[in-house]
Structures are given as C-alpha cells and as structure tokens.
Amino acid sequence: MPAEPTLPAPARVTDGTNGSEHAAVALTGVTKQFGKITALDAVSLFVRHGELMTLLGPSGCGKTTLLHLVAGFLIPESGEIAIDGQRITDVPAYRREIGIMFQNYALFPHMSVAGNVGYGLRMRRIARPEIDRRIADALALVKLAGLEDRRPRQLSGGQQQRVALARALVIRPKVLLLDEPFSALDRNLRASMQVELKEIQRKLGVTTIFVTHDQSEALSLSDRIAVIADGRIRQLDTPHEIYRHPSDRFVASFIGDANVLRAHLERIEGAVASVALGAARVTVPMRTLEGSAVGSAVDLFVRPEDLRVAETDAAAAAHGTVAAQIYQGGHIDLYVDAPEVSSGRVLLRVPSHEAASLRPAGTRIAIALAADVAIAFRSA
C-alpha cells in the first residue's frame, strides 16, 4: 500500500525549532477523537530540549488528551508523534521512556516509598546495588531521604508528591509529564512545591510538559505556554508574550484579569492603530482588528494594573463610581461602575503605597490609562 505523502506541518505554531528533528517532543498534525467528539484537531507542537512547556486551557480543552498521547496511553487517529527525532506514534507506553506524575500521584499503595521509586528500575532489570543507589539519589533529590520504608498512606500530600516525582525521575526519562500536579495541595505548600519543582527541573535539564488549568501557575513556572481551547492551540509563546500580546480574544480573557472596555478606532497607521477611550488614546496592533474601519467600535482589553485613578479630568478615559475597594496587601483592587465603557465592573489594581487616599465605595473617580500600548479586538 503506497503511503500517502505527508504534508508539512501547518504553520499554525511559530517556533524557534524548525521541524521535528531538533525537538525533544514533536507532534505533527495530531488528531484524536473520542466517538464523535474531536478532542484534538490537527495539533502541531514542538517542545525544545530541557524546556518546561505548559499546556494551559479550560477543562475539556484537550490538554490532558495531548499529554496522554505523548505518554502512549492513547493512540492518535492521525498525525505523528516523535521523541528525540524518533517516531513513536504507535510505540506502547512501556517502551517510551517517559516519566509521568498524576494529579493524585497514583502511588502504588501496596509498596513502600522505596518500592514505588524503584519500580521503574526493577522493570528495567537493573542490578540490585545500582537500584538501591539510584533510589537513594532520587529520594535525596526530593528531600525524602530516610522515609524509604514508609507506605504512601503514611505520608502527607506534599511528601506523596515528592515520591511521585522521584519515581518518575529515577528512570531518567526523556520527557517528564506533569498532569495538574499541584491542584491537590493547599495554597502555601503549592507555592513552595512549584519553586522546588522548577529548581529540580532546571538542575536536571529534563524536558517537561506540564498540564494545568491554573493560569497563574502557568505564568510563573513555564518557559513557554501553549494555550489550548476546543482541541486547538490558540497561542504558543513565552508567559510574558502571552500576557502582554495575546493573539485572540480567548487568550486575552483566559490569561490574567482583563477589562473589556468599549472604545472606538480612531486612526490606522499601517500595522498599528490608535484607539480612543474618552480623552485617552492608546496604540494597538492592527493584527487583531483586521476588517475594522476607522470610527468603528472595538473592544479594548486592558489589564487591571494598566489602569489608574486620574488626578485630573484632562486625560480621563472614563468616569465611574467606586463599588468596592479590596485591600490585597501589596495592592488594592478597586471595582468601579463605569457604564459608559463597560457593562460589567472595571477593575483597577493600584499599588498600596500609591493609594494613600482611600476611596470608599460611592466615590466618583476618573480612570486613566497607565500604559500607552494595549490590545483591541473587533466588537463581538
């Protein structure tokens, strides 16, 4: 049977690595269906060596499916998957040299900590002294030395997670897969585990794919983020680029807090445009406004920290009434009713030290833009 010619990967993903042969993990045109539902639709993704790539999206977007495809728990309907340049699309999970850590850690309850960590080594029929040495090294890496004989149920959540990490890393995987690993931990522990995971990942230089629906987690941990929705990658970029230059309305509203303000397009100058919001003017890229004519209404996306309280009316983008003032420690969140620009409440994030004069609910204020660059989309 003659093989169908494979088309080059669609250029949906802009990426420094040019093609699969240089990527640690390469997915090319991968489609996965569950019955009539398309979980992933011709997705191409190239993960660089040593990179921490986050798959971020709402639940049901296909990010976990993508992870399971890389792990070998699922086989795609079409497309190719390669690790280190080797095609592994239909290689079973147990021959893929992949470490995975699940949300609930999936530790073997009938084995000790050492039994869990050593499992992958025993499956590789490595000699006993070597196994013992590598278990000790792995447990030292995750700071659990001395707990070898404990059972998983005798450990705290954080310790269980360390065991799961040690178990996944001890086999020296080509790729480390993390499936929502922090969502079962309480807030304080989560932050310290995130830092620790990032340190370990950098120290070992292991290529890592990390799945989460928590955008702040994604922003703080990732080298790059792939924002996924409805089985497609919407944007693939560094956390800063994703936050500052979202490619579409979905990404803009999913990552971080954003105010959507009614503005209008005043002038087009090549690749950029000037948008007017009250007396304020802001420059936006034309890329996301294609087809909009001068004078038409646009939705201006502004981060809460890019808004401030205006001292004078001269540069006021809008006027509003403070609905609530919420002290957050380092900053203060001001929720403002400003019906002329937004049907919902506008959120201003003001540094605490600047908020010398408190503005109780009911105060009339003028809102100004703190940034001269933003992003706008055609009115929905």
Added chain:
Amino acid sequence: MPKLLRLLGGATVTAILGFILLPALVVTLAAFNSRAILSFPPESWSWRWFVKAIAYDDFQAGVRNGLIVTAWASSIALVVGAAFAFALDRYEFRLKRTLETILLSPLVVPHFTIGLGFLILAAQLGFARGYSVIVACHVVLVLPFVLRSVYISLRNLDPRLELAAASLGASPGRVLITVTLPLLLPGLVSGWLFAAILSFNEFTASLFVTVQRTQTLPVALYNYVREYADPSMAAISVMYIVATATVLTLANAFLGLAKVLNVEHAR
C-alpha cells in the same frame, strides 16, 4: 424523655441481636444434651452427640464430598467470574447489559429450578450423576457472588495506577502481576471464600444433582433427619458454625498478613 427513648432504642437493638443469635444458641445448647431427643433446655450435659456425629459414615462422606465440590466449584467460579468481571469493567461491547443480566440471573432463579434443570440436562445428555454435574451446578449458583466481588474491586482500582506502572516500563503482563492482581487480592480471596461458604452450605439444588455416593453434608443431614431426631444434628451444626468462624478469622488474619508480605515483595 430522651433517656427513655435511648433505653427503648437500646432494648430494641438487643432484642433484634438476640433474635438473630437465638437459633444458633438454642441449637448449641441442644447439642450438649445427653438425652436422645432434641429438647430444650437440656437436663444433663454430654459430648456424646459430637462423638456420634463425627463417627457417622454418611456425615464423614458428606464433608469429604462437600469439600471436593466446594474446592472445584468456587475455584472455577473465581476464574470465570474474574474473567467476566474484567470484560465488563474494561471493555465496551454490544449486549454488555444482557451479559451482565445473564451472569447475575442465578440470584433471581430459585435454586431448585437450577438443580432440576441440571438434573434433566444430565439425564438427557446421558451424564452419570457424578461430581462434574454437582460442580457445574454450584459454579452457576455462586458465580454472581464472585463476579460482584471482583467487579467491585476492579471498580475501586484507580486506572492511573496501571498507567503509572506502564509509563515506568512495565509491559501489560507485568502490570497485571505487580500492580493489578496484588491490589485485587482481597477482592479475589473474599469472592472465593464467599463462594466456598455458599457452595458448602448449598442444599436445595444439591438435593437434585447428588446421589447417595456423592451427597454433600447438607443433603446427608437432610437424609439423616428424615429418619432420626437425635442431637447429632445439633452437634454437626455447632461444628459447622465453629469451622466457618475459624475460616473467616483465619482469612482475615491472612489478608492482613498479605499486606505485610507485600511490603517485602515490593522492595
């Protein structure tokens, strides 16, 4: 008033527990009666009915036959039931509901119907009424219990444990041996034990498919009681209760022990 209610509640619970235990208690006391009739309460005490019951040939044969039938029936039911439980838990296929209904149907069909069915079938097919017919009959009777027990254990098994094992390099066979089966062990053992106790006690269907040579203990007891009414019946009952309780206690200790043994195994 609440105190009165609590007292009343306590009394009710005690009464219910007493009602459950009363038959066993009456029979136990009757077993030690030295007189040759089944009477209660006994006037003087003796072990003689135990001695007589143990020495009685039909009872000895009944225990032997019963153990043979039970061992085969519950073991076969375990293998068949576990296989079906796996299929029902892991795979989607047409007529899955129908298969499940058929496998659980012995719970609704009366035992004498199943016994009679096997009797007619064996006669039609020209089978001698040997052990094989009794074992086959018991397998059908206890299968739903084994199936349920294994199926519930499988449902409670987190599939991510098997995925984790696979990602760590375990082939499907080794995943089964090192993760799935050890974690299912309590379910398998309790399923087998449940089947064994049911099979050993089964009377209605056994009455149809056994003959004098192959009769199991409950059938032997029935035949005995048709002719005699002395306390050896009660003595057998007491031994029955003690034996079953011992097996269950041992099983519990063994299952607890299995977990401890697994620690060593896992290292």
